[in-house]
Amino acid sequence: MSGMSVARFSFLVLAGVVSAQAWRAPHVDPPASSAPQPGMVFVPGGEAVLGSQNGDRDAPLHRVRLDGFWIDATEVTNDQFAAFVAATRYVTDAEKKPTPEEVPGVPADQLTAGALVFQTPPGAVDLREFSQWWSFVPGACWRHPAGPDSSIEGKGDHPVVQVSWRDAIAYAAWAKKRLPTEAEWEYAARGGLDQKRYVWGDTAPGGAAWQANIWQGKFPQQNTLADGFEGTAPVRQFPANAFGLYGMSGNVWEWCQDRYRPDGYGDGRQVAHNPQGPETSVDPQEPGVEKRVMRGGSFLCSDAYCLGYQPGTRMKSTPDTSLCHTGFRCALTAPLPMPRGKN
Numbered sequence: 001m002s003g004m005s006v007a008r009f010s011f012l013v014l015a016g017v018v019s020a021q022a023w024r025a026p027h028v029d030p031p032a033s034s035a036p037q038p039g040m041v042f043v044p045g046g047e048a049v050l051g052s053q054n055g056d057r058d059a060p061l062h063r064v065r066l067d068g069f070w071i072d073a074t075e076v077t078n079d080q081f082a083a084f085v086a087a088t089r090y091v092t093d094a095e096k097k098p099t100p101e102e103v104p105g106v107p108a109d110q111l112t113a114g115a116l117v118f119q120t121p122p123g124a125v126d127l128r129e130f131s132q133w134w135s136f137v138p139g140a141c142w143r144h145p146a147g148p149d150s151s152i153e154g155k156g157d158h159p160v161v162q163v164s165w166r167d168a169i170a171y172a173a174w175a176k177k178r179l180p181t182e183a184e185w186e187y188a189a190r191g192g193l194d195q196k197r198y199v200w201g202d203t204a205p206g207g208a209a210w211q212a213n214i215w216q217g218k219f220p221q222q223n224t225l226a227d228g229f230e231g232t233a234p235v236r237q238f239p240a241n242a243f244g245l246y247g248m249s250g251n252v253w254e255w256c257q258d259r260y261r262p263d264g265y266g267d268g269r270q271v272a273h274n275p276q277g278p279e280t281s282v283d284p285q286e287p288g289v290e291k292r293v294m295r296g297g298s299f300l301c302s303d304a305y306c307l308g309y310q311p312g313t314r315m316k317s318t319p320d321t322s323l324c325h326t327g328f329r330c331a332l333t334a335p336l337p338m339p340r341g342k343n
């Protein structure tokens with residue numbers, strides 16, 4: 001099992017610094033009355049500096065220009081995913097027994113359906129050894145996120161988890177949407193606040209009220225639940241950002257369209273217009289294994305271990321990996337305005 005769990009996921013890398021430039025404010029009013037589907041928010045186009053405020057080597061500051069687009073106001077919920085499964089009889093990756101090719105080295109009699117689950121370790125751990133708090137649990141899937149005895153009953157408005165990138169793509173196609181690009185996701189998460197450390201500004205989380213569902217206490221042994229949640233929270237539980245988007249910091253990680261590579265933002269000499277990510281994936285930590293980008297952090301993020309809840313930081317995983325703290329939301333390209341005199 002440990003071979004499977006190590007092969008099927010990976011974690012944040014941090015370091016590096018680049019100079020910054022000023023934000024150019026979005027200039028288009030959101031046409032809220034014309035949302036193409038319920039629950040979507042228009043993000044006005046504009047130009048911005050994206051990237052990590054911590055100097056992460058794989059997330060250098062870089063300038064992008066985006067056309068306006070639509071994005072779901074929340075993560076896809078269990079109820080929404082259940083409607084997809086009911087309509088299509090879709091079977092997620094976590095519900096399928098992996099093939100020997102998908103998990104080389106695992107004996108055939110140990111190939112079983114399941115997914116990766118956070119489990120509180122009994123004592124002190126080395127924070128470099130994530131296998132001490134992550135386990136491959138047979139039977140874990142979106143209906144049973146922590147294993148066969150767990151359930152999503154009463155959690156219809158929580159984000160769906162234990163869905164792989166491939167599952168997210170399948171849902172998006174059914175919903176006639178797509179996954180956001182990584183640039184769209186970060187631009188949307190920042191809500192027009194240029195180069196801030198958090199989606200709400202520069203004030204450290206905490207204080208009178210928590211701004212996001214993240215970890216409080218000594219990770220991973222002690223969760224004080226100061227924000228009220230041990231695991232997922234309802235998708236609209238914490239305040240929206242300036243674009244009206246919920247959960248862009250914490251609750252669950254969100255799959256993006258883009259392939260991962262640490263130099264995926266290019267050389268930064270030109271402003272990238274609607275960047276779609278690199279054409280090939282490279283992860284120096286697992287050479288030869290394709291990874292897709294995940295964003296936004298989760299209920300497991302604490303500053304001692306994971307800054308993923310900050311809008312500029314990245315994570316990546318293989319497209320068939322399912323995790324108890326990872327879901328997604330969808331986006332849509334906005335149609336171009338009609339040329340003058342043509343309507």
Ligand SMILES: [Ca+2]
Nearest residue numbers: 247250252296
């Ligand atoms: Ca989130």
